[in-house]
Amino acid sequence: MKILNQLLPFLMIIFLLAIQPIQAQSQVNDKPKYRISGKVIEKGKEEPIPYAAVALIDAETGKNVAGAVADFGGEFVIANFGEGTYQVQISFMGFESFNSPAISIGPDKPTIELGSISLSTEAVALQEVTVMGQRDLIEEKVDRTIYNAENDKTLIGGDATDVMRRVPMLSVDMDGNVSMRGSSNILVLINGKQSAIVASNVADALKQIPAEEIKSIEVITSPSAKYDAEGTGGVINIVTKKNNLQGATLNINSSAGLRGSNLGLNANLKQGKMGWTLGGFGRAGYNIIGSFDNNQMVTNADGTTLNILQSADTRSNMMFGRYNLGWDYDIDKYNFLTASVSFGLRNMNNKQDGLLTDTYLEDQLLTSILRDVDIRNLNNNVDVNFNYTKTYEKPMKEFSISSLFSQNNLTNDFVNSIYNGTFEDVASRIKNNNLGRNREFTVQLDYVNPIAKGKILEYGAKNILRRAESDFAYFIGQGTDGEFVQIDDTAFSNEFSYDQNVTAAYASYTSSFLKNYSFKGGLRYEYTAITADFRNSELDTEIPSYGLFVPSLNLSRKLSNGNMIKAAFNRRVQRPFLNFLNPNINAANPQQISQGNPLLDPELTDNYELSYSTFTKGMTINFTTYFRNTTGSIQPVRTVMDDDVIFTTFENIGQERAYGFSIFSNINLSGKFSLNGSIDGYFADLNNGLSDPLYAASNQGFVLSGRLFANYSLPNNWQLQAFSFARGRQVQLQGFAGGFGMYSLNLNKQFNEKRGSIGFGAENFFTTEFRIRSELSTPTIMQQSVMGMRNMNFKINFNYRIGKLSMEPSRRKRRGVTNDDIKEGGESNGAANMNNN
Structure with a gap:
């Protein structure tokens, strides 16, 4: 049963x-069964061009009447139109557009087969006018949704966090934490790979990637067996701008604004079989000010109520950088090597000025404490990749070996200064040092073998060795200049190490059958061994090893009018790691202490999904509904300590269910104006399964979010773009996290034959300060928090390209390591971890 x-x-x-x-x-x-069909192929190679855009144009008015998108085999079908005379237009990035002669269709000739249509590779010459086909901002493919960030000019001067806020099915909070359909348990890849910096903290990693270097964001809601079993919410792949061009280029991009500036330089050199890339990007954030208010009510055992009021002004300064060196070499026609080294840094300094804490028993003031809090969050990281790919005479057959070494060094400290009535008299100081390091080494083998027409077998193996370390200590100092003395308590000063070894193997089978049906199924097995240790104490940290079978199933049917319906099932596992495990006690705010839990179990999720995609008269619409059932869901749990302090840790609660939907559409109203938007919603139902009324918790409610993007091309190479986003409050086990919204406007002008562009951007220009309200509710705790942030920003953007390139046809796909196996997250106000806050 x-x-x-x-x-x-x-x-x-x-x-x-x-x-x-x-x-x-x-x-x-x-309706009349009028239809036009054909197949799009690459000229000279006779290979299909998947997902080419096909439009049916009225020959007299020039209006877009209908359209379709070519499938994986390059085949397309246009339907749902009346009799008349038309032209068929076909376009795809990197190829010259195709325009057919006039075609008449009517009752005497209801069906037209165009046969194979060849597209020639498009030449690019940057010293002349650049000709580039404009792709849709959002694309729906067989197994993923793609947001083409390179076509969004409002992102100039931003980072990957800004891009994520525009992607359907994704939600990003004010701290940069990403969730997919309400789940923060997602895998984030960069060009198909995951590094230690992403594993440590997704929000901080995204701030290091400039928006100008992102080509697209791929959202995979139902990953196949090829992907690691982790990431219950799905997979996000950030595709950066690569090319297969010959020659040398230098690209300069910069932005300067009231609250942030950036400067980036990227160079490419490709001569013959060898290519090099060298790039760097730096981003500074400053003048980021806000406020913090907290009202905390605790019911004591005798029935009395303790009321704690807190308020402070906040200041933040930050510096991010990312630098990379890449190399690729074509050994011969079938063998290729790639290697890369990248460095990253993140320096964040967050201050709470004048943190006032008033404590009342009923209406009587008991204490009034004044503090300053200074938090430093620093890290540097290095990734080293080396990959070998072998292709064969047989199309799509491929073998690859990929390796990755990654290390992330972290410093997460705070100093809490307690004043004796005035800011001139420091009574005492508390300091917490938390030095962390996350290191991993990965080897992966993949083999793709087309065993027959429309049938593909994939299998492979992978091993990930990880080690995370945290060296934490607490110190107390008297007065302004008193020497800090370490607290001699292993709960506050200790060294923690966590080793994880994941060995995996998978097999996946893809097949087309019954003409319009496609099937992709797979099975993955993963075995995980874990050891954890406290060096200065004998706490019980024995964690059993475990093995998991993870099935996946995807089924799609292409309808006669070119639309598509898809269904999917997969089982996913989410291993706790990093932010959730670190036992360091975070007491930057002494009234809200938090600590990780080294003994967390993995959470297991079953996902069911049904979606429908349609294209009609220049408009693409996708409808998706899903059900997600998670057992052992990792959630923050709050209790009251003896001194009326709220203590937050993480536990495996009983069950979390989500019933959701998403709708998004991309509309081309004319050749100059396009509009796209989406609505995402789900009903969350959480229950920890406990019967004790003091600890039992459950919560449920709807969560909605939406976004709207508009683009208008003006004369003389001017372009106007606008964007807005809003997210409703998030349902948590013991309360709600507040919702928020934002908007931006950008105007850009291209010059010098489109080699450069200059523009002006404005963000949240009608709002002085955003205020995000959150609440916590338990049998003994009632808490309401308000976080304010002044993020109105005005900026000037500048881009320029130097160099000359010519297109070389691509001969292979790049392979790389994809680690997708850790639960990210934590809370900005208290998740003590090795690498966040």
Whole structure:
């Protein structure tokens, strides 16, 4: 019965797929069956061009009447239009556009087969006018949704966090934490790889990647067995700008504003078989001010109420940098080598000035304490990649070996100064030093073998060795100049190490059948061994090893009018790591102490998904509904300590369910104006399964978010773009995290034959300060917090390219390591961890 309950949602999806042909046929019979079909291929190679954009244009008015997107085999079908005379236009990035002669279609000739249509590779010459086909900002592919960030000019001067806020199905809070359909348990890859900096803290890693270097963001909601089993919410792949061009270029991009500035230089050199890339990007944030208010009510055992009021002004300064050196070499026609080294740094200094804490028992003031808090969050990281790829005469057959070494060094300290009535008299100081290091080494083998037409077998193996360390200590100093003395307590001063060894193997099979159906199924097995140790104490940290079988199943059907319906099921696991495990006690705010839990178990999630995509009259629409059931969900849990301090740690709660939907659309209203937007929503139901009324907790509610983007091309190479985003409050086990919104406007002008651009941007220009309200509710705690941030910003953007390139046809796909196996997150006000806050 338990197995039947797990499979029931997916059986319902299969039933919907089965009846869809009947429904589709009944709808089609009411209309004339006019259709145009064909296949798009690359000239000279006769290989298909997947996902090429096909538009049907009225020959008299020039208006876009209908359209389609080519499938993986390059085939397309245009339907849902009336009789008339038309032209077929086909375009794809990197190829010259195709325009057919006039085509007449009517009752005497309802169907037209265009056959194979060849597209020639498009030449690029930067010393002349650049000709580039404009792709849609959002693309829907068979297994993923793609946001083409390179077409969004409002992102100039921003970073990957700004890009993520524009992507359908993703939500980003004010601290940069990313979630997909309400789940923060996601895998984030960079060009198919994950480094230690991403594993340590996604929010900080995204701030190091300039928006100008991002080509696209790929959202994979139902990953196949090829991907690591972790990441219950799905996979996000950040694709940076690569090229297969010959020649040398230098690109300069910069931005200067009221609250942040950046400068980046990137150079490329490709001569013959060898290519080099060298780049660097630096970003500074300053003048970031805000406020903090907290109202905390605790019910004592005798029934009295303790009320704690806190307020402070906040200041933040930050500096981010990322530098890389890449190399690739074509050994021969079938063998290729790639290698890269990248360095990153992040320096953040957060201050709470005049943190006033007033404590009342009923209406009587007990204490009034004044503090200053200074938090330093610093890190540097290095990634080294080396990959070998072998292709074969047989198309799509490929073998690859990939390796990755990554290390992230972290410093996460704070000093808490307690004043004796006035800011001139320091009574005492508390200091916490937390030095951390995360190191990993990965080797991965992948083999792709097309065993027949439309049938592909993939299998591989992978091993990840990780070691995380945290050396933490607390010190107390008297007065302004008193020497700091370490606290002799292993709970406050200790060394913690955490070793994880993950060995995995997978097999995946893809097949097309019954003409319009596609199937992709796979099975992955992972075995995890973990050891943890406190050097200065004998705390019990024995963590058992475990093995997991992780199935995945994807099924799609292409309808007769070119639309598509897809269904998917997969099981995912989320191992706790880093932020959730670190036992360092974070007491930067003494009224809200937090600590990680080294004994957390992994959480297990079953995902069911059904989606429908359609294209009609220049508009793309996608509807998706899903159900996600998680057992052992890792959630923050708060209790009250003896001194009325709220203590936060992490536990595996009983169950978390999410019932959700998403709708997004991309509309081309004319050749100059486009509009796209999305709405995401889900109903969250959380329950820790406990019966004791003092500790039992449950919560439920709807969560909604939405975004809207508009682009308008003006005469003389001017472009105007606008963006807005809003997210409702998030449901947590013991309360809610506040919602927020933001918006921006950008105006850019291209010059010197489009080699350069200069523009002006404005962000949140009607709002002086955003205020985000959150609340916590338990049988003994009621808390309301308000965080304010002044993020109104005005900026000037500048870009310029130097050099000359010519296009060389691509001969292979790049392979790389993809580690996707850790639960990220924590809370900005108290998640003590090795590498955050």
